[in-house]
Amino acid sequence: MGKQEGAGHGGSVIPYVSHTPHVSQEEHVSLDLPRTDPRAANLAADEVRRRLEHARTTRLAQLKALDETGASPGDHLMSNQKDAIKRVLREIDEAFARVEDGTYGTCLGCSKPVPPERLEILPHTRYCVGCQRAA
Ligand SMILES: [Zn+2]
Numbered sequence: 001m002g003k004q005e006g007a008g009h010g011g012s013v014i015p016y017v018s019h020t021p022h023v024s025q026e027e028h029v030s031l032d033l034p035r036t037d038p039r040a041a042n043l044a045a046d047e048v049r050r051r052l053e054h055a056r057t058t059r060l061a062q063l064k065a066l067d068e069t070g071a072s073p074g075d076h077l078m079s080n081q082k083d084a085i086k087r088v089l090r091e092i093d094e095a096f097a098r099v100e101d102g103t104y105g106t107c108l109g110c111s112k113p114v115p116p117e118r119l120e121i122l123p124h125t126r127y128c129v130g131c132q133r134a135a
Helices: 002-019 021-036 038-043 045-069 076-101 116-121 129-134
Strands: none
Touching (some): 045 076, 045 116
């Protein structure tokens, strides 16, 4: 009986070994790699350019629409809107330059990566949420 218990113990070890925790670790690493690998960031540059291009097209259309409403030159609200759009257009241009020199997606405030979710919403942003609030 005592020996059978020993065999039973050994049997309980085998399923643990066949479980091979190494496999799940490797899977975990390979899932994390695309997000941290700088080469993956380079691959995403095309996607970033597409987003920036889209953002620019949208802003230019807004600017054109404001022009076509033909308000009086003294309309401060409209000139404020135009200034805001022009500012974003300038930031989009700067973001294009940062894609080229490889600094895109890095916060200018704390030098940490800006979360991809934020870049999806604001592709031209230069700051992470924390530094934007502090600015
Ligand atoms: Zn920051």
